[in-house]
Amino acid sequence: MDSLFLVGLLLLIIYAIMVLIEAEFFTAFIKSFKHFYGRINKKEQLIRESEKRSDHSVMYRKSFPSRKSFFEIGLLLCTVSLLASSAIYYFGR
Template sequence: MNFKAILLLTSLSTSMLLSFFLYKSWSLINWANALFLVGLLLIMIYSMMILIEGQFFTAFLTSTRNFFAKTNKKDQVIQESEKRSLIPLTYRREFPNRKSFLQIGLFFCIGSLLVSFF
């Protein structure tokens, strides 16, 4: 089984369990609501992966680290004596299966909206 099939089965079982925990009884409408929530969660996970891959937060972390390094004289003296630079090593994080989260999340959201509509 590939990752997409595992994610799909795990998400479907999670939506079944979530409908029991949230509503204490199973019905098609309650399951559609839980399926929509799971779909939104998968889309949010995909969005976080995109932000991490795009290094959105690295600029904030680097500027904060540089600011505190320049304002703290003790760290500045240590840094000069050890001849360290302020530029940290950066790395790029890539998630191999991020599109699966988006596809399954959209499928769940649209499917639950159609079930709710009818």
């Protein structure tokens, strides 16, 4: 029962990570870090000026087609294991 619950919990965590990646949650942090690093580092500023590069980078949209199934299966496994272990605890004695 414990391993069934842990597998379900792992699937729910994978689902949450996929949602964060699809929503581009980390993109803002990466962009601000690159901008900050480009402003403090004089060498990077000189390279950027000589190559006439801009601060704008190309954005890529990531999509996970099996995201919903991770959530459904993970929630099902967690619920079934919780109900089964509760039934064993209360009615098993």
